[in-house]
Amino acid sequence: MVSPAERARHIDNVFSMVARPEAEATQTVHPEATPLYRSWARCVTTHGLDPARPTPARILPQQQVREHRERLDDFLRVARSGMEDMYSRVADLGYMLLLTDAAGITVDYIGNPSQEDELRGAGLYLGADWNEAHAGTCGVGTCLIERRPITCHQAEHFDATHIALTCSSAPLFDPTGELLAVLDVSALRSPVGRDSQHLAFQLACMYAQRIEDANFLRHFRRHWILRLGRGAGLVDVSGEVIFAFDEDGVIAGANSGARARAWGMAGLPGQSPVGRSLFELFPAAADGIWRLAREGRGIDEIVLGGEAGRRWYATASPPRERWRESASALGRGVREAVDAVQARRVGVSGGAASLCNAGMSGHDGDAMPAGAVPRDARLGHAGAQSAARDDALAIGPVAARSPRAPQAPRHPTLDRLAGDDPAMTRLVAQVRRLASWRMNVLVHGETGAGKEVLARAIHAAGPRAERPFVAINCAAIPDSLIESELFGYLPGSFTGGRAKGARGLIQQADGGTLFLDEIGDMPLHLQTRLLRVISEGEVLPIGADKPVPVDLAIVAATHRELRERVAAGTFREDLYYRLAGATLRLPALRDRADRQWLIAQLYADEAAAAGGHAGITEAALARLLAHDWPGNLRELRNVLRLAIVYSGAGPVEAEHLPEEVGAGGMRSGARAGMAGGAGRSGVASGPGIESDAAHPHAPDDGASAGASSIAAGFAASRRAPAAGHVDASAVSLGDGDVHRLVEALRRNRWNVSTTARELAICRATIYRQMKRHGIVSPNHQ
Numbered sequence: 009m010v011s012p013a014e015r016a017r018h019i020d021n022v023f024s025m026v027a028r029p030e031a032e033a034t035q036t037v038h039p040e041a042t043p044l045y046r047s048w049a050r051c052v053t054t055h056g057l058d059p060a061r062p063t064p065a066r067i068l069p070q071q072q073v074r075e076h077r078e079r080l081d082d083f084l085r086v087a088r089s090g091m092e093d094m095y096s097r098v099a100d101l102g103y104m105l106l107l108t109d110a111a112g113i114t115v116d117y118i119g120n121p122s123q124e125d126e127l128r129g130a131g132l133y134l135g136a137d138w139n140e141a142h143a144g145t146c147g148v149g150t151c152l153i154e155r156r157p158i159t160c161h162q163a164e165h166f167d168a169t170h171i172a173l174t175c176s177s178a179p180l181f182d183p184t185g186e187l188l189a190v191l192d193v194s195a196l197r198s199p200v201g202r203d204s205q206h207l208a209f210q211l212a213c214m215y216a217q218r219i220e221d222a223n224f225l226r227h228f229r230r231h232w233i234l235r236l237g238r239g240a241g242l243v244d245v246s247g248e249v250i251f252a253f254d255e256d257g258v259i260a261g262a263n264s265g266a267r268a269r270a271w272g273m274a275g276l277p278g279q280s281p282v283g284r285s286l287f288e289l290f291p292a293a294a295d296g297i298w299r300l301a302r303e304g305r306g307i308d309e310i311v312l313g314g315e316a317g318r319r320w321y322a323t324a325s326p327p328r329e330r331w332r333e334s335a336s337a338l339g340r341g342v343r344e345a346v347d348a349v350q351a352r353r354v355g356v357s358g359g360a361a362s363l364c365n366a367g368m369s370g371h372d373g374d375a376m377p378a379g380a381v382p383r384d385a386r387l388g389h390a391g392a393q394s395a396a397r398d399d400a401l402a403i404g405p406v407a408a409r410s411p412r413a414p415q416a417p418r419h420p421t422l423d424r425l426a427g428d429d430p431a432m433t434r435l436v437a438q439v440r441r442l443a444s445w446r447m448n449v450l451v452h453g454e455t456g457a458g459k460e461v462l463a464r465a466i467h468a469a470g471p472r473a474e475r476p477f478v479a480i481n482c483a484a485i486p487d488s489l490i491e492s493e494l495f496g497y498l499p500g501s502f503t504g505g506r507a508k509g510a511r512g513l514i515q516q517a518d519g520g521t522l523f524l525d526e527i528g529d530m531p532l533h534l535q536t537r538l539l540r541v542i543s544e545g546e547v548l549p550i551g552a553d554k555p556v557p558v559d560l561a562i563v564a565a566t567h568r569e570l571r572e573r574v575a576a577g578t579f580r581e582d583l584y585y586r587l588a589g590a591t592l593r594l595p596a597l598r599d600r601a602d603r604q605w606l607i608a609q610l611y612a613d614e615a616a617a618a619g620g621h622a623g624i625t626e627a628a629l630a631r632l633l634a635h636d637w638p639g640n641l642r643e644l645r646n647v648l649r650l651a652i653v654y655s656g657a658g659p660v661e662a663e664h665l666p667e668e669v670g671a672g673g674m675r676s677g678a679r680a681g682m683a684g685g686a687g688r689s690g691v692a693s694g695p696g697i698e699s700d701a702a703h704p705h706a707p708d709d710g711a712s713a714g715a716s717s718i719a720a721g722f723a724a725s726r727r728a729p730a731a732g733h734v735d736a737s738a739v740s741l742g743d744g745d746v747h748r749l750v751e752a753l754r755r756n757r758w759n760v761s762t763t764a765r766e767l768a769i770c771r772a773t774i775y776r777q778m779k780r781h782g783i784v785s786p787n788h789q
């Protein structure tokens with residue numbers, strides 16, 4: 009209990025400190041407590057709080073607490089297991105734990121049930137509001153503002169009702185770097201000395217990091233993971249630095265440690281590493297990282313190049329989710345499949361592996377492009393594989409003796425982009441003509457159709473090939489960071505910036521190509537600044553008063569219909585015309601006549617990376633050709649990669665493919681027809697003259713209308729909303745994402761949790777999207 013005399017002393021102290029100049033006041037306190045005294049000043053001047061007028065704990069009603077909890081969704085489950093573990097270590101010391109969201113509302117708590125009344129009275133309870141504006145200076149509220157761990161011990165609280173408490177709080181960030189929650193360890197009673205809380209503070213930091221990393225790994229469960237640490241012993245379980253990357257080595261996510269250190273480690277100026285290639289960041293370690301990732305080996309020591317060539321220990325692991333999902337779908341042990349591949353890789357003789365090699369012997373063991381193997385050799389190989397297997401090979405084996413040397417992924421050049429698809433051939437021919445001109449290019453195409461691959465090929469084919477290619481995903485960078493990422497900033501121009509300032513991505517692309525992916529998602533105010541960059545040829549970093557000249561070729565890409573966005577007023581028309589010097593439309597994979605060629609190309613790539621493989625049977629190829637590939641080339645690559653693993657030493661057979669591949673999904677053209685022509689291909693010389701006549705290979709709307717039951721469902725929904733159908737008036741049918749969402753919901757019988765897991769987004773997002781687009785489950789109509 010706090011005595012009246014202690015209260016009075018505290019109130020006097022707060023008033024006298026707040027009345028003094030900040031520099032003078034903070035000199036009198038523990039250096040780690042200075043943010044708390046800044047908070048006292050804010051409480052008086054900004055929040056209008058009075059330490060003499062106690063504010064009782066504000067506990068939100070259950071319904072509101074539920075809403076706050078729902079917004080955090082799966083994260084809460086991850087956090088809960090971390091909290092339970094932490095609580096088991098601190099319960100005996102009289103501590104309890106709170107988890108608040110970014111608004112300071114307590115969304116979870118664990119405390120001693122026998123103290124419940126006392127904890128509730130002190131606000132250490134579910135639903136309590138610890139936002140500084142309400143509760144005054146406190147661990148959670150001040151941590152939310154400072155965005156760093158903090159201890160608020162006893163009389164460092166602002167409100168006299170809290171001065172018996174001690175609280176240590178640490179922030180948790182989501183995978184994009186947005187503040188998500190605060191983990192707090194508090195006690196009703198504690199020794200007077202602040203140092204007594206040192207261990208509680210360290211535990212809060214450690215568990216916050218663990219929970220954050222667990223959430224990061226859950227979020228990126230479909231990505232490859234690279235962990236780096238300074239000590240070999242711990243890196244496997246708790247890398248200080250974690251990157252998630254895709255099959256091309258492009259970084260999709262970086263944990264707090266990686267965001268803070270990536271560029272220091274690489275010896276380059278500070279920017280978000282997201283969207284960069286790991287191999288661009290750490291060229292010296294590229295081979296080592298790739299080998300670790302591919303071969304799933306244990307911990308390796310690598311030299312990254314930056315930080316004066318310091319050594320780091322690294323582990324890399326393959327995507328967790330894809331393996332698990334497919335393992336259960338195919339009813340087969342992952343271990344067994346991986347072992348088979350590894351046996352082949354290390355050249356285990358005997359059994360299927362040697363038979364596979366024997367079948368290849370007439371070809372000197374060289375890696376052959378898939379599909380280039382003579383027919384009789386393929387049949388001979390298939391016969392050697394298994395007498396019981398009567399399915400002939402449609403795509404031949406890739407030699408086991410010449411695995412692709414571990415290396416950074418290669419980007420296909422223009423001549424590798426098209427087989428005999430007339431629209432793609434025409435597109436490539438036109439890109440060749442465009443490449444030597446200084447013209448901005450806008451690429452339309454569905455997700456995974458190869459927009460970035462095309463952008464890189466354009467860059468590589470032009471006079472800027474030796475200069476930088478800088479890619480930025482406008483949708484992946486949080487709004488709060490995109491401006492500084494793009495334009496850079498001068499020292500001290502915003503809170504949280506680096507002391508030395510940083511060059512923006514635009515400046516880094518000077519002389520080369522800037523690839524702006526998902527340009528349709530760029531916020532309007534940044535569109536205005538980008539327009540200036542393009543029209544004036546100069547960039548104004550944040551905090552600068554003089555612009556810096558830049559020479560850029562810009563390739564922008566989007567899966568949205570930008571012209572619709574212009575019409576809706578969400579995309580600047582003048583910027584659209586600046587970007588669309590030439591507009592290229594990449595066809596969807598299902599619309600391409602060279603599908604088989606592409607399957608062979610990607611298979612050859614994947615098989616070589618796996619150290620050789622035995623080919624693809626005709627039955628499997630038939631399924632691959634029949635599939636409608638909503639995820640386009642990215643999906644194809646993933647399916648082939650996994651099939652190679654599952655098929656072990658034998659060829660890929662139909663059973664090695666995920667169930668949905670070629671199992672009678674929507675047929676070619678249907679989805680593209682509904683998606684407002686996103687699947688059309690061709691090139692127009694300017695945005696104004698694009699028309700269907702310019703796209704002889706555009707899908708025929710008539711043919712697509714009745715194509716499948718799902719398409720028919722959509723057609724019906726245009727006429728009258730029906731059970732399980734979208735209210736078409738509320739939906740932009742040009743938006744492929746909406747279709748994908750509805751399809752996923754249907755596939756999962758409108759189970760939002762299962763759909764959320766499948767699409768790797770949180771349930772709250774799905775509910776939001778359903779509401780926004782008027783998607784109603786049949787159960788609720």
Ligand SMILES: Nc1ncnc2c1ncn2[C@@H]1O[C@H](COP(=O)(O)OP(=O)(O)OP(=O)(O)O)[C@@H](O)[C@H]1O
Pocket residue numbers: 255256420424425453454455456457458459460461462525565567609610641642643645
């Ligand atoms: N022509 C190609 N040859 C080989 N692989 C390709 C080709 N085009 C695309 N890919 C593969 O498909 C994947 C997706 O390609 P890319 O990232 O260029 O697609 P995107 O259209 O930019 O996707 P998003 O819309 O999601 O940004 C790449 O990782 C690459 O492996």
